[in-house]
Amino acid sequence: AQSVTQLGSHVSVSEGALVLLRCNYSSSVPPYLFWYVQYPNQGLQLLLKYTSAATLVKGINGFEAEFKKSETSFHLTKPSAHMSDAAEYFCAVSDPGRRALTFGSGTRLQVQP
Amino acid sequence: EAEVAQSPRYKITEKSQAVAFWCDPISGHATLYWYRQILGQGPELLVQFQDESVVDDSQLPKDRFSAERLKGVDSTLKIQPAELGDSAMYLCASSLETTGVEQYFGPGTRLTVT
Numbered sequence: 001a002q003s004v005t006q007l008g009s010h011v012s013v014s015e016g017a018l019v020l021l022r023c024n025y026s027s028s029v030p031p032y033l034f035w036y037v038q039y040p041n042q043g044l045q046l047l048l049k050y051t052s053a054a055t056l057v058k059g060i061n062g063f064e065a066e067f068k069k070s071e072t073s074f075h076l077t078k079p080s081a082h083m084s085d086a087a088e089y090f091c092a093v094s095d096p097g098r099r100a101l102t103f104g105s106g107t108r109l110q111v112q113p
Numbered sequence: 114e115a116e117v118a119q120s121p122r123y124k125i126t127e128k129s130q131a132v133a134f135w136c137d138p139i140s141g142h143a144t145l146y147w148y149r150q151i152l153g154q155g156p157e158l159l160v161q162f163q164d165e166s167v168v169d170d171s172q173l174p175k176d177r178f179s180a181e182r183l184k185g186v187d188s189t190l191k192i193q194p195a196e197l198g199d200s201a202m203y204l205c206a207s208s209l210e211t212t213g214v215e216q217y218f219g220p221g222t223r224l225t226v227t
Contacts, residue, residue: 036218043221045218049214051214099144099208101156103156103157104155105155
């Protein structure tokens with residue numbers, strides 16, 4: 001069975017500071033990995049995805065993530081936080097043979113002025 | 114830009130009543146998913162369709178929940194009777210069959226059971 005662990009349910013950073021959101025996964029097969037963002041009372045928007053190509057993945061809005069197989073991690077980073085980045089972020093994993101996503105419990109990012 | 118449509122956006126119902134949610138996926142997307150997201154948690158899969166067929170409904174509480182996608186296009190999720198613990202956001206997503214990697218989510222239906 002697959003699972004996703006997001007360390008830190010709340011992360012607070014200052015505007016302009018580095019954003020680091022942590023995600024570790026477990027999977028019995030090479031996984032597909034995703035980061036989604038959710039704004040209040042809205043659906044999920046895909047930030048980026050890893051599908052066994054380059055291990056450093058660049059996404060929208062300046063976010064990127066690095067797949068590290070040895071650490072079973074897929075942490076999300078952004079060099080400089082903007083106020084508009086304040087939202088809930090979800091890491092997700094899927095088995096290529098079963099496309100449904102297994103999500104982590106989410107990390108709420110606060111950006112302080 | 115094509116989007117997944119869901120209605121209603123918000124629904125308040127009393128326990129023991131019936132409630133239904135509707136989803137229209139992006140045109141041409143053969144795979145459709147219903148997820149439930151309890152406040153403060155990540156979404157969890159309820160049911161997955163490939164065209165009109167159910168691929169996975171192992172987490173669907175079948176004593177009260179039902180889902181259909183009769184013509185392989187839009188889908189309806191029903192709860193009867195609703196319970197207090199059903200209060201959640203219900204998200205619909207769709208993906209292309211050939212790739213299936215990227216799922217596109219609708220805005221969700223926020224259900225409150227009183």
